[in-house]
Amino acid sequence: MNLAARNPSTPAQQPESLTPSSVPAGRDGSGRAIDVVDLTRSFRKRTGWLRSGELVQAVRGISFTVPHGTIFGVLGPNGAGKTTTIKMLSTLLLPSSGTATINGFDIVRDEHQVRTQLGVLFGGDKGLYNQLNALENLRYFGRLYGMDDPLIKQRSRELLERMQLLDRAHERVESYSRGMKQRLHIAKTLIHDPAIVILDEPTIGLDPGAAIGVRELIADLVPGHTVLLTTHDMHEADLLCREIAIIDQGLIVAEGTPGALKAATEIDRRVAIALADDARYDRPVLEARLAALPSVVRATHQPDDTGLMRLELTCLDTTSALDAALAMLREHGAGVTAIDIREPSLEDAFLRAAGREFEGDSPDDDAKADS
Amino acid sequence: MTPVRRALVDTPSAWNFVAAMLAAARVQQRSWASNVILLLRRPLTPALGFLAVLLAYRISGQTAVPEESVVGFLIVGTLAIQAWNATVWSCGFALQSDAYHGTLPSILASPSNRMAVVLGYGLGDFVLSAPSVLVTLLIGLGFGATFDVAHPLLALVAMTLVFISALAIGVACSGLFILSRNANPLANFLQTPVHILAGFYFPRSALPDWLEPVGGLLPITHALEALRASALDGAGWAATFDEIVITLLASVAFFVLGMWSLRRVDHELRRTGSLNLF
Known part of the structure; x- marks a missing residue:
């Protein structure tokens, strides 16, 4: 699939007009696959045998809803609380307070049902049995979800084909590249559909x-599935997610479609065009025509001391503005030497939203890393 | 609902338990089979232990223990050690090795029963031990061990009970091993006391009076006595009945303890967030 075609740099990467038949309604009929309300999680830093460590709030009251059949992104730097949130949703960690439901099942009370609804790909480069081959790995995890052999075989074949691993299915995983392992991870996550x-x-x-x-x-x-994706890759979130929650230091600091989040930055879209300086140009006329x-x-x-004429266009849409500007400049026989486009980004x-640059770890990252 | 999801809903949970256990056993077997050194070490380590203890007996001039020859007594004890090594270690390390592989979160996030996984690892090792048992018996015959088996089926049942009782102890310990995150030192620490208390290498009658009953609390002690009686003394069902029943009851108790502790451990790991701390 061509992701670029899927993401026309607008908020709606997934089809907004999904028909009711193509999107599962969910057990409770609410249309919400994941519902998180004021979830918190605290840890004590480990300091020694006798001393009680300092309390660190990894997640400090987050709420969000993920509709069925969409990709929802949780975006934040390392240590922001993404993995802690995922561990709570996948029943590996009890919340300190708050509630969350998966397909209508409570993550604390209905842990067994929640586990049947979920496929979880945990971060890191481990998570497979390296001495086993791809089929054996999938067979084991399929069994853990109660699948019988014929079903596992059929599903494994489908998934390995989709992951382009079918021809390596009988090789030990230890011989796989990092990308192949990650594709197998995804197959493992999807084995029970x-x-x-x-x-x-x-x-x-x-x-x-890869x-x-x-x-x-x-x-x-x-x-066919609902996806909750955590990432610290802005481009990935922008490309894939219908909606994004930006999380920082355990709190959601902004939420919305990628387009809405970027629009909220109030940063202008700009196209800068550099022309070979030519006294023939009547600069005020050129500016007026471009405007x-x-x-x-x-x-x-824009004043420039390199001998070029720099014109900056503030525009509503960079693509159409650039197209029109280039056509007009061509008519004037102008020589374009450089173009620079500046769009508001998720950064x-x-x-x-967070009041600081995205790069760098959260201050409490070390305390939460082991959780 | 997709066909796969529908099929999962329709699968009975008892079948899921057995299927998960057998799958875990297969994973354990495949993991072992991929390492030649580990495969070779498996029968050799107990055999070397047998030789060392036999040497100690001979240096001390002792050729018999009460009612049995030393070689036969030690060979049966060595079989029990193999059962111990296979099951207690595999159960104890079951989820810890998954933490090492990074597969533990995926296992715990699945709806499978943790007990099925732990039992499966023990079962996998149990099957892998079959060649080692044969090697041990051949070594015993080579050193002049004589067997008096009146009821082969009884001897087989007793041998199986040795493994089952060791598996029960392993399951009971697995929760503690996981929670402590120190399976290796704990298993090492337990090993020698159990060898002594259960009478693997030395007769329990050699223990101080106050210590002998402690060994009686372990199911493997009774299974081992039933095996020695049936394999070395030609004992029948009636003579070993008490030991077999005690073995079964004690094993059930240890299994129940293991189930309870695994459930507690699961909750504790989720409460403290120490899942990945191994």
């Missing part, structure tokens, strides 16, 4: 080519 899939940093540590392949696989999971183009709000000349959204 879970209604809801939780993916914790699925492309971390992958080379760019990461693209994994993202295409994730994109293909909807609308009159569709979707261009303002055109200004900007994070900066605006």
